[in-house]
Amino acid sequence: MTDQLHKFLFEGMPVRGLLVRLGASWQELLRRHAQAGGYPAAVADLLGQMSAAAVLLQGNIKFNGALQLQIQGDGPVRLAVAEVGPNFAFRATAQVHGDVPEGAPLSELINRQRKGRCAITLDQQDRLPGQQPYQGVVALGGANGQPFERLSEVLEHYMQQSEQLDTKLVLAADAHCAAGLLIQRLPPSAEAHLSGQAAAAARAEAREQSDDYPRIATLAASLQPEELLRLDAETLLHRLFWQEPLLRLQEPAGPTQPRFACRCSRERVAAMLRSLGAAEVDSILAEREQVEIGCEFCGAQYRFDAVDAAQALLEPPVLAAAAARLQ
Numbered sequence: 001m002t003d004q005l006h007k008f009l010f011e012g013m014p015v016r017g018l019l020v021r022l023g024a025s026w027q028e029l030l031r032r033h034a035q036a037g038g039y040p041a042a043v044a045d046l047l048g049q050m051s052a053a054a055v056l057l058q059g060n061i062k063f064n065g066a067l068q069l070q071i072q073g074d075g076p077v078r079l080a081v082a083e084v085g086p087n088f089a090f091r092a093t094a095q096v097h098g099d100v101p102e103g104a105p106l107s108e109l110i111n112r113q114r115k116g117r118c119a120i121t122l123d124q125q126d127r128l129p130g131q132q133p134y135q136g137v138v139a140l141g142g143a144n145g146q147p148f149e150r151l152s153e154v155l156e157h158y159m160q161q162s163e164q165l166d167t168k169l170v171l172a173a174d175a176h177c178a179a180g181l182l183i184q185r186l187p188p189s190a191e192a193h194l195s196g197q198a199a200a201a202a203r204a205e206a207r208e209q210s211d212d213y214p215r216i217a218t219l220a221a222s223l224q225p226e227e228l229l230r231l232d233a234e235t236l237l238h239r240l241f242w243q244e245p246l247l248r249l250q251e252p253a254g255p256t257q258p259r260f261a262c263r264c265s266r267e268r269v270a271a272m273l274r275s276l277g278a279a280e281v282d283s284i285l286a287e288r289e290q291v292e293i294g295c296e297f298c299g300a301q302y303r304f305d306a307v308d309a310a311q312a313l314l315e316p317p318v319l320a321a322a323a324a325r326l327q
């Protein structure tokens with residue numbers, strides 16, 4: 001199954017939607033992690049939902065950079081991360097300790113003490129030196145203290161808290177597919193309000209108060225995980241919204257299709273060795289013949305023997321750049 005992201009609007013209504021289906025790329029991610037032991041089903045399910053959600057969120061904002069969705073807490077999972085680059089290349093990883101019960105809900109996986117957090121970080125590509133990436137954080141439970149049992153609830157809560165946007169999400173994953181549907185009420189037309197055009201402002205207000213969004217969100221919520229995972233986009237959208245004026249938008253294709261890709265490299269690992277420091281690296285080399293570092297996201301193994309390590313320690317990027325200029 002191919003990897004697809006579909007964007008759509010409902011004509012004349014303040015509602016937009018996105019549908020993502022990760023097939024081959026999701027299987028590739030699972031295959032890479034399987035080489036390092038793989039994940040229990042409930043953790044793979046969470047990571048699949050996080051990957052689909054991160055692609056949906058990336059597709060839903062105008063932003064040039066990497067989006068990271070991170071959940072941190074306690075339980076058999078301490079940390080789970082999904083990252084999506086500007087061209088929809090994604091990767092994901094989780095730290096798992098101990099047994100994971102089959103079908104464990106979110107609270108049991110990562111929020112046992114009710115202190116779990118979900119963070120979304122937007123790391124802009126053209127960030128100025130010293131400028132921090134934007135980060136929003138929410139708890140894994142509602143105002144009433146009840147923990148959320150599904151990732152979709154956490155993210156709906158996040159969108160409401162940090163963006164004041166009504167959002168409905170349906171997410172599902174299994175060993176073959178990770179998929180998600182996002183329906184969102186469009187923000188009021190800021191332009192119309194700012195320009196003071198009474199008619200445009202009134203139209204924007206009427207659109208906001210219409211029952212279009214609640215109706216479409218209810219239709220979206222009726223989608224079963226099995227349908228989301230098995231139906232092709234055409235059939236799925238028709239089945240849900242056949243009575244609505246759905247408009248398909250241009251879909252990312254070719255190099256901007258969602259796909260699995262890792263950003264790790266030998267240079268990045270060398271930079272990590274430099275940040276560890278010579279003493280630490282020497283003490284590792286005193287015990288074994290080489291320093292071995294595996295990428296948590298893709299399983300790639302980077303090996304540095306004593307000569308490689310000495311070179312990595314000696315070669316900060318500035319010196320390397322100067323050396324390149326001299327050649």
Ligand SMILES: [Zn+2]
Pocket residue numbers: 262263264295296297298299300
């Ligand atoms: Zn990697």
